[in-house]
Amino acid sequence: MPTFKRRDMEEMEKAKDLLEADPNAELGFVKSLFFGRLKLDAVLPYPKQDPDEAKRTDELIVKVDAFLKEHVDADKIDVEERIPQHVIDGLGKLGVLGMTVPKEYGGGGFTHTAYCRVLERIASHCASTGVLVGAHQSIGLKALILMGNEQQKKTFLPDLAAGRKIAAFCLSEPEVGSDAANVQTMARLSDDGKHYILNGQKKFATNAALAGMMTVMAKTPVPDGKGGTKDKVTAFIVTPDLPGFEVVSPNRSKCGVRGTWQGTLRFNDMKVPADRVLGQVGKGLKVALAVLDYGRCTLSAGCAGGGKLALKMAVEHAKRRTQFSRTISEFHLIKKKIANMAEMTYAMESLTYMAAGLVDRKEKDMMLESAIAKLFCSEGLWTIADDLLQIWGGEGYMRQHGIERMLRDARINRIVEGATEVMTAFIALAGMKGVGEEFESVLRATKHPVQNFGRLASFAHSQWSDVVMGSGAAAGRNGQLHPELSELGQTLARLTTRIARSVHKLLRTYRQDILDMQLQQERIAWSVVEMYAMAAVISRLQAELTAKGGVNGNGHANGNGNGNGNGHSNGNGHSHGPVSDLQRDLIVGKGFCRRAARSIDQRLDALWDNDDTDTLKVADTLLGVTPSDE
Numbered sequence: 001m002p003t004f005k006r007r008d009m010e011e012m013e014k015a016k017d018l019l020e021a022d023p024n025a026e027l028g029f030v031k032s033l034f035f036g037r038l039k040l041d042a043v044l045p046y047p048k049q050d051p052d053e054a055k056r057t058d059e060l061i062v063k064v065d066a067f068l069k070e071h072v073d074a075d076k077i078d079v080e081e082r083i084p085q086h087v088i089d090g091l092g093k094l095g096v097l098g099m100t101v102p103k104e105y106g107g108g109g110f111t112h113t114a115y116c117r118v119l120e121r122i123a124s125h126c127a128s129t130g131v132l133v134g135a136h137q138s139i140g141l142k143a144l145i146l147m148g149n150e151q152q153k154k155t156f157l158p159d160l161a162a163g164r165k166i167a168a169f170c171l172s173e174p175e176v177g178s179d180a181a182n183v184q185t186m187a188r189l190s191d192d193g194k195h196y197i198l199n200g201q202k203k204f205a206t207n208a209a210l211a212g213m214m215t216v217m218a219k220t221p222v223p224d225g226k227g228g229t230k231d232k233v234t235a236f237i238v239t240p241d242l243p244g245f246e247v248v249s250p251n252r253s254k255c256g257v258r259g260t261w262q263g264t265l266r267f268n269d270m271k272v273p274a275d276r277v278l279g280q281v282g283k284g285l286k287v288a289l290a291v292l293d294y295g296r297c298t299l300s301a302g303c304a305g306g307g308k309l310a311l312k313m314a315v316e317h318a319k320r321r322t323q324f325s326r327t328i329s330e331f332h333l334i335k336k337k338i339a340n341m342a343e344m345t346y347a348m349e350s351l352t353y354m355a356a357g358l359v360d361r362k363e364k365d366m367m368l369e370s371a372i373a374k375l376f377c378s379e380g381l382w383t384i385a386d387d388l389l390q391i392w393g394g395e396g397y398m399r400q401h402g403i404e405r406m407l408r409d410a411r412i413n414r415i416v417e418g419a420t421e422v423m424t425a426f427i428a429l430a431g432m433k434g435v436g437e438e439f440e441s442v443l444r445a446t447k448h449p450v451q452n453f454g455r456l457a458s459f460a461h462s463q464w465s466d467v468v469m470g471s472g473a474a475a476g477r478n479g480q481l482h483p484e485l486s487e488l489g490q491t492l493a494r495l496t497t498r499i500a501r502s503v504h505k506l507l508r509t510y511r512q513d514i515l516d517m518q519l520q521q522e523r524i525a526w527s528v529v530e531m532y533a534m535a536a537v538i539s540r541l542q543a544e545l546t547a548k549g550g551v552n553g554n555g556h557a558n559g560n561g562n563g564n565g566n567g568h569s570n571g572n573g574h575s576h577g578p579v580s581d582l583q584r585d586l587i588v589g590k591g592f593c594r595r596a597a598r599s600i601d602q603r604l605d606a607l608w609d610n611d612d613t614d615t616l617k618v619a620d621t622l623l624g625v626t627p628s629d630e
């Protein structure tokens, strides 16, 4: 029977902070899937922007589009590796940099949905500018809005909202990347209690060299309840005027989003006034995670915007380019790419605004939902950008069309704000932890693995009937959905039962070993990711059908609307001749769901029929790892 090494136990202790959700929060859609419950109520109706705000956002988008066209030269920004000050000033004047800041602090008081809609436009025009805005508003100043006290907000937000000052979020360090809890920067309270004295280094902090305000994570000793202290992460407001603040290097040249600047900072006995702690001392990791929830949603919006642009360019080129006496759009291998791009784009957009809706209705536990949106959209855009370049052939490879830049720019989304591998493992483990917890918790079992093996194994029995009978998934079959969508609802219900049974069987078979079995985690995670994407697509289609009275008595779509429930165009391209926007969306959305369902089934089959042992053996051979090292 495997035992846990001390290092593993420490990691699990850290994971507790990362995986722990608000105990009072109701189980969300995604966590419920792990229990075999299809909670359609959590995804229906599709979020809809308030009409007045939608109008305000539309007006802002017109101005933003005009500004981007006239003043933001994405190619020049890429080549010169800097975003000109006039771009930052212009975005500030338009109100973009303070969109989500409450009005009383000089911001626009917009919802997250509105912000995502604007960010889509900016990121698809110039990804570097999108990243600057996101680093400033989605993560740089977000902790101030969420956790700042009145004095802190009054002091810092007005300048940030107007763009007179730019914000940055500083978590990463030379030794701290994905392992966010391992922060090495230390903050010690001065003897007179007036300051925290910070020592350490930060790297990769976007906007840091331009910033007037930074949210900085550092560890402080806090009482451990046993008469000693424990170093825990705390969030601080840092400004560049503090003595001991040093910009070691303002930027490094890189693959994509080349106009953005990632600073390396050093804090040399830097004195931070004690009233600049953001939130509670020792609760910085929670601050960071809450902020990253927002960052992940807006990153998804940027990806969705990029997807729409790529799809449009792909369709135009495929219809224009002739080879072998035919337009390349006639070849099935090109059609397949266009279909994939359209389906992915529709699903990315559906997930983005589903997540934005959760933010706007202040959902307490949306960690998994925002992680899924981020993972799906970042991976989706990468595939889409690659398909676009392939459809354009050699021309796509030339700099002139901006496609190779799109590909380079898209790459970063798979690394920042939770790298793909980390998000994948996180989604599987956070979901499975929920199941384990109902039966005395996977987490507690891993803290006391030997004593808790029995509990883990018996977790099946109390809720098992729901899963065996599939009754938890009945919502997919009970007529809540429009007749056009009932087949998809039934598929989702079937998959919900299947994923829960699979999770149960995995936990029963592998017990605590599952914590290390990332290839199995990946199958569970991506199944859940695609199920949530299916749910978002179904919900959005339902909203479209409802809005347009979309079917005739025969159950066939007859609407001609283009709403997506957010009051804005879904941008899946252009005019499609005789096919209405609603019909097109039904074709695209259903296509996505059917393909996703097939791949989920294949993944779940592979849980019990795979080559994982061989794969790991090959890697271990190359890595020089012998089985005894495992």
Ligand SMILES: Cc1cc2nc3c(=O)[nH]c(=O)nc-3n(C[C@H](O)[C@H](O)[C@H](O)COP(=O)(O)OP(=O)(O)OC[C@H]3O[C@@H](n4cnc5c(N)ncnc54)[C@H](O)[C@@H]3O)c2cc1C
Binding pocket: 135, 169, 170, 171, 172, 176, 177, 178, 179, 203, 204, 205, 206, 207, 257, 262, 412, 415, 416, 417, 418, 419, 420, 421, 422, 425, 518
């Ligand atoms: C352009 C850019 C902008 C950035 N902006 C900011 C910013 O504004 N603020 C900030 O604080 N940071 C920022 N970062 C840092 C960014 O958040 C990190 O790069 C990211 O978290 C990954 O950390 P890392 O680069 O150290 O990679 P590592 O953590 O070293 O990961 C390397 C590889 O190992 C994988 N890996 C790691 N752990 C696991 C695991 N448990 N299981 C499986 N695989 C694993 C990763 O997925 C990755 O593939 C930025 C980085 C870049 C490049």
